[in-house]
Structures are given as C-alpha cells and as structure tokens.
Amino acid sequence: MLDVVPVWRGGSATAALRASVDLAVRVEALGYTRFWAAEHHNTPSLAASAPAVMAAQLATATSTMRIGSGGVLLPNHPPLVVAEQFGMLSAFHPGRVDLGVGRAAGTDPATATALRRVGHRTGEEFAAQIAELAGYFAGARSGPIDAGAAREHHPPIWLLGSSPSSAAVAARLGLRYAYAHHVNPAATQESLHLYRDTFQASxxxxxxxxxxSAVVIAADFDAEAERIARPYLLAKIQMRGTARFDAFPTQQEADAYTFSRQERELTQAFADRQIIGGPDTVGQKAADLVAASGAGELMALTITPEHADRVASYRLLAEVVGVPAPVLSPQSTPTAFTG
Known part of the structure; x- marks a missing residue:
C-alpha cells in the first residue's frame, strides 16, 4: 500500500502521521507485503515530507512488511544523503527496506529552492544521480566517499513514474518500475508495456x-464505497481551484456538496478508472487492472476521512484478492487509534 498521509479538515499533521503508523500495523496483520510513504513539501494537506523518517517509524512498528519510500524525490536530495539514510534503515531492518525514487521536485519553485534544489534536472542529470546513489550501496564507493552502512546493504531501487518517459528511463537503467495509475490512468498500459518491451538488464x-498503484476504496456495497469516496473526489475538484490546498474535506462536507455537471463528469471519469466499490466490483476491477497493465503487483492508495473506513477498505481488498494473513510478532499487534 501507498500512504500520502492525508490531513483532514479539523485535523492535524500530527494526528495524520500517527494514524499512518497505526494503519501500517493493521494492514500488516491483514497480510500486506509492502508499505510506502510519499514525499511532499509545502503541502498542508499531506503530512509526509520526510520518507526516511517515516519509513524508520513504520519499520519499527511492524515486523514482516517491506517498508519504503514512494518515493524520495531525488532532485531535492544529494544522493549521498539518501544512501546514508537508507543504508542505516537497512542496517536496523535488514531485508525489509525499499528505496523508491522520483524525478519530480514535488513542490513549488520557492520551496524547491529552500530544499537547496538548484534549477531543473534533465533526464541525463537524473540518470547520473541514480548511478551515484546506486554506487554507494553494496560495497561500492564513490571516489573517497564512504556512505557507512550503505556499503553493507543494497535495498531495491524502484523508479516511480506516471508517463511513458519515466518507463523508458526505468527500462534503460534496468530498474524496478512503479507506475502511478492514480495520477495518470490514461497512460498506464502504454507505460508498463513500454517498460517491459525495452527493459535492459543491469x-x-x-x-x-x-x-x-491505484486508488482503492472498498466497502460492503458499491453505493457505500462511492459515498466514502466523495471527500477524496471533492478534494480533487478543490485542488483544481486553488494554488494551496490546506486539508481534505470531511465526509459531512462531501455529503452536503452538490457537484456541477462538469464536476460530476470529471470525478466520475477518474473514479471509473480506479478501484472503488463493493467486494465484487473491487475484485473485478483489480483483476482487470493487473491483467491489462501486466504489472506484477498492485499497490493500493486509500484516502477516506474515517480511519475505521480506511482500515475496513484494506481488509475487504485483502479478502477479495485472497491475501494470506502472516504470523505476527507480539510487537505488531494492532492498538486502538485515538487520533
């Protein structure tokens, strides 16, 4: 699963971060194999700004899932720092760490400057960053620089993307590829087929x-899933009309909101391409997406105002696709989330 750590109207970043950790414990008990945290900056509605810190907290709270970044936005960071961070994570949690990286800054120009990012990274510069990053792991050295624990570990590196151009880069560099269907569903098949067809071993x-990765919102019935998806769909409308989106709307706001015809068409077109519905609908749409894309794994992004609805959605998805629950250690027993 993928978590962007959403902040809801009337809530706080602190509550959102704590909810994310609780969610990780609960989905691990449901048999999920991977939990990634995103990176966003100067975005009050999304509390995930430091993937390495988030991954450390998630990995400590769990014991079986792979934990990682979805992803580190590499233009914002020196590759050496990323290698040191994820080398340390791998030392504390060997065999459980993924390193997902993206090409975007994920923020506005002023914030990018504050992050010490200089200018726009070209494709070749990004490829050089990837090569430098990979070079710090598994015993390799970059000149006189020693990245500490990174030399003893080699966490899998995934390139994140939402277009054929990112697929081409992942294929050319021989990297794992994570496609964001929830961002650009129109190019999913083209991108993943291009990746497989042009992949060069490395x-x-x-x-x-x-x-x-896709938006997944599951409930006992189609109508209920569509209802609890309304806040997220309303948020997509609100994001279009403002440069600064501070918080996701509540269920009450979404229930009371009247979508215009154009807004209904836009949100319905998006929802139809994601995985929203009751068990039968979710099972069929999940199977269709995996078959059409040829991806080896489905990653679910579930954003609902009520924490209980979010947990229930992941539970229903696990039941639909037949995920076997793992044997957990005592530290992974879910505890009540109070916000």
Whole structure:
C-alpha cells in the first residue's frame, strides 16, 4: 500500500502521521507485503515530507512488511544523503527496506529552492544521480566517499513514474518500475508495456519488475464505497481551484456538496478508472487492472476521512484478492487509534 498521509479538515499533521503508523500495523496483520510513504513539501494537506523518517517509524512498528519510500524525490536530495539514510534503515531492518525514487521536485519553485534544489534536472542529470546513489550501496564507493552502512546493504531501487518517459528511463537503467495509475490512468498500459518491451538488464536487476498503484476504496456495497469516496473526489475538484490546498474535506462536507455537471463528469471519469466499490466490483476491477497493465503487483492508495473506513477498505481488498494473513510478532499487534 501507498500512504500520502492525508490531513483532514479539523485535523492535524500530527494526528495524520500517527494514524499512518497505526494503519501500517493493521494492514500488516491483514497480510500486506509492502508499505510506502510519499514525499511532499509545502503541502498542508499531506503530512509526509520526510520518507526516511517515516519509513524508520513504520519499520519499527511492524515486523514482516517491506517498508519504503514512494518515493524520495531525488532532485531535492544529494544522493549521498539518501544512501546514508537508507543504508542505516537497512542496517536496523535488514531485508525489509525499499528505496523508491522520483524525478519530480514535488513542490513549488520557492520551496524547491529552500530544499537547496538548484534549477531543473534533465533526464541525463537524473540518470547520473541514480548511478551515484546506486554506487554507494553494496560495497561500492564513490571516489573517497564512504556512505557507512550503505556499503553493507543494497535495498531495491524502484523508479516511480506516471508517463511513458519515466518507463523508458526505468527500462534503460534496468530498474524496478512503479507506475502511478492514480495520477495518470490514461497512460498506464502504454507505460508498463513500454517498460517491459525495452527493459535492459543491469547489475541491479535481471528481469523487468513492476507494480501499479491505484486508488482503492472498498466497502460492503458499491453505493457505500462511492459515498466514502466523495471527500477524496471533492478534494480533487478543490485542488483544481486553488494554488494551496490546506486539508481534505470531511465526509459531512462531501455529503452536503452538490457537484456541477462538469464536476460530476470529471470525478466520475477518474473514479471509473480506479478501484472503488463493493467486494465484487473491487475484485473485478483489480483483476482487470493487473491483467491489462501486466504489472506484477498492485499497490493500493486509500484516502477516506474515517480511519475505521480506511482500515475496513484494506481488509475487504485483502479478502477479495485472497491475501494470506502472516504470523505476527507480539510487537505488531494492532492498538486502538485515538487520533
């Protein structure tokens, strides 16, 4: 699963971060195999700004899932710092860490400057950053620089993307590829097929390996799933009309809101391409997406105002796709989330 750590109207970033950790414990008990945290800056509605810090907290709270970044936005960070951070994570949690990286800054120009990002990274510059990052892991050295624990570990590196151009880069560099269907569903099949068709084996990976992430909101019935999806869909409308989106609307706001015809068409077109519905609908749409894309793994992004609805959605998805629950250690027993 993917978590962007949403902040709801009337809530706080602190509550959102704590809810994310609780959610990780609960989905691990449901048999989920991977939990990634995103990176956003100067975005009050999304509390995930430091993937390495978030991954450390998530990994400490869980014991079986792979934990990682979805992803580190590499233009914002020196590759050495990222290697040191994820090398340390791998030392504390060996065999459980993923390093997902993206090409975007994920923020506005002023914030990018505050992050010490200089200018726009070209494709070649990004490829050089990837090569430098990979070079710090598994015993390799970049000149006289020693990245500490990174030299003893090699967490899988995934390139995140939402277009054929990112697929081409992942294929050329021989990296794992994570496609954001929730961002650009129109190019999912083209991008993933291009990745597989043009993949070049590398020292990191012999065969193409991919996943596809989608919005998944499951409930007992289609109508209920559509209802609890309304706040997220309303948020997508509100995001279009403002440069600064401070918080996701509540269920009450969404229930009271009257969508215009154009807004209904826009949100319905998006929702139809995601995985929203009761068990039968979710099962069919999940199977269709995986079959059409050819991805080896489905990653679910579930954003609902009520924490209980979010947990229930992941539970229903696990039941629909037949995920076996793992044997957990005592530290992974879910505890009540109070916000």
């Amino acid at each position: 020292a990191h990976l012999a065969e193409p390996t991919s996943l596809v």
